[in-house]
Amino acid sequence: MQESLLKSCAAEFGTPLYVYDFDKISAQFEAFKNAFKARKSLICYALKANPNLSVIQHLSAQGAGADCVSIGEVRRALLSGVPKYKIIFSGVGKRDDEILEALQSDILFLNVESEAELLRIESIAQSIQKVARISVRVNPNIDAKTHPYISTGLHENKFGVDIESAKKLYIYAKKSQFLDPVGIHFHIGSQLTELSPIIQGAQKVAELAHSLLALKIELKFFDVGGGIGICYENEKTINLYDYAQGILGALKGLDVTIICEPGRFLVAESGVLLTKVLYEKYNEKKCFIIVDAAMNDLMRPTLYDAVHKVRVLDSKDLQNGACASESGVPDSIAQGANKSKADIVGAICESSDFLAKGVEMPPLAHGDLLCFANAGAYGFSMAHSYNTRPRAAEVGVQNGKAFLIREREKFEDLIAPELKFLSPQDLNKNTEGK
Numbered sequence: 001m002q003e004s005l006l007k008s009c010a011a012e013f014g015t016p017l018y019v020y021d022f023d024k025i026s027a028q029f030e031a032f033k034n035a036f037k038a039r040k041s042l043i044c045y046a047l048k049a050n051p052n053l054s055v056i057q058h059l060s061a062q063g064a065g066a067d068c069v070s071i072g073e074v075r076r077a078l079l080s081g082v083p084k085y086k087i088i089f090s091g092v093g094k095r096d097d098e099i100l101e102a103l104q105s106d107i108l109f110l111n112v113e114s115e116a117e118l119l120r121i122e123s124i125a126q127s128i129q130k131v132a133r134i135s136v137r138v139n140p141n142i143d144a145k146t147h148p149y150i151s152t153g154l155h156e157n158k159f160g161v162d163i164e165s166a167k168k169l170y171i172y173a174k175k176s177q178f179l180d181p182v183g184i185h186f187h188i189g190s191q192l193t194e195l196s197p198i199i200q201g202a203q204k205v206a207e208l209a210h211s212l213l214a215l216k217i218e219l220k221f222f223d224v225g226g227g228i229g230i231c232y233e234n235e236k237t238i239n240l241y242d243y244a245q246g247i248l249g250a251l252k253g254l255d256v257t258i259i260c261e262p263g264r265f266l267v268a269e270s271g272v273l274l275t276k277v278l279y280e281k282y283n284e285k286k287c288f289i290i291v292d293a294a295m296n297d298l299m300r301p302t303l304y305d306a307v308h309k310v311r312v313l314d315s316k317d318l319q320n321g322a323c324a325s326e327s328g329v330p331d332s333i334a335q336g337a338n339k340s341k342a343d344i345v346g347a348i349c350e351s352s353d354f355l356a357k358g359v360e361m362p363p364l365a366h367g368d369l370l371c372f373a374n375a376g377a378y379g380f381s382m383a384h385s386y387n388t389r390p391r392a393a394e395v396g397v398q399n400g401k402a403f404l405i406r407e408r409e410k411f412e413d414l415i416a417p418e419l420k421f422l423s424p425q426d427l428n429k430n431t432e433g434k
């Protein structure tokens with residue numbers, strides 16, 4: 001997206017602000033679809049990466065389905081126009097009411113993550129005299145070689161069931177009057193940059209699918225999860241063509257529709273977080289740039305030490321470091337070890353509140369705009385309101401035009417669920433005479 005456009009977005013909608021390039025999202029979706037075009041396939045966008053209704057609607061219009069991890073996400077998908085037969089529901093902790101609503105909504109299938117959950121689904125299906133389409137999430141015990149917090153395919157992780165147990169669940173489901181095993185699923189982690197763990201996973205799970213065939217359990221869907229990484233810093237990324245070929249190879253001899261659940265791959269690179277500089281400050285040798293966004297807007301650096309490249313929009317002078325003497329720093333500090341490196345931090349009362357660490361920045365003034373890259377996935381979707389900070393607004397850009405897709409949260413939105421519990425006297429005290 002052009003700098004001038006981003007600047008005018010910040011001027012029009014304020015900061016902090018998320019801006020997503022919808023044309024980039026389309027291009028990513030097309031690339032994914034093309035990689036799998038040789039086979040029956042369905043791309044179910046993993047909503048949790050960015051669940052904005054307009055983003056879902058945009059992807060749905062191109063044919064995407066939805067991978068949901070709560071009934072709220074299922075509702076978002078349905079509201080945004082995703083057909084029910086393209087919606088799947090995953091997650092280790094589905095509540096009874098979520099299962100019930102998913103069955104009543106008649107979505108494609110539920111990904112089952114434990115024996116206890118399978119039994120729960122069966123009894124809920126029975127109570128409404130419906131047959132629940134299910135798929136078992138298999139944990140293939142493979143090291144996805146990603147950050148431990150986003151690795152999900154090892155037995156030490158809470159996700160899925162091991163291969164032997166999965167087989168038992170299929171045999172049970174096959175016999176049940178209220179369960180219909182239609183698919184098989186695995187998802188070994190997120191931000192994957194190596195192909196081989198995924199292919200190994202696919203091979204292991206395909207073996208299971210073959211052995212189920214021998215038991216006359218024919219599955220229609222083979223769900224290979226999501227997890228394709230993007231380049232935040234200098235990571236090598238997985239080539240989509242190799243990915244698709246590897247999956248197709250592993251699934252030889254199985255007549256199945258391939259389901260993919262990409263989240264990050266589709267939206268991460270489309271988005272930026274715009275924030276304004278408030279202050280610069282120096283503690284001994286360290287330089288801090290304090291901005292109007294914080295960890296409540298973008299959690300990834302705090303949560304995973306993730307790196308989002310940052311640049312100044314319309315920077316005046318890239319020669320000098322942020323803490324160089326021109327920007328008013330005492331020379332003694334400017335000559336210190338960290339003279340041109342700064343931490344970019346927010347206003348939240350936590351030392352873990354940072355958006356970037358040790359980055360070289362030019363001298364900045366109050367009101368200068370910073371742009372954090374690759375913030376389209378797990379950015380706004382992880383935002384919260386800690387420190388009573390209303391969440392940012394979101395803007396879409398298509399054909400060079402910007403449009404609001406989520407209003408900036410207001411203080412009133414934050415307090416509304418609490419306000420009614422105040423006694424009327426308390427409410428009036430400070431407004432008397434106004």
Ligand SMILES: *Cc1c(COP(=O)(O)O)cnc(C)c1O
Pocket residue numbers: 046048049067069090091187189190191225226227228261262263264265377
């Ligand atoms: C999070 C998740 C995804 C999407 O992961 P990405 O890394 O964003 O592609 C897909 N499937 C399941 C089950 C998930 O939990």
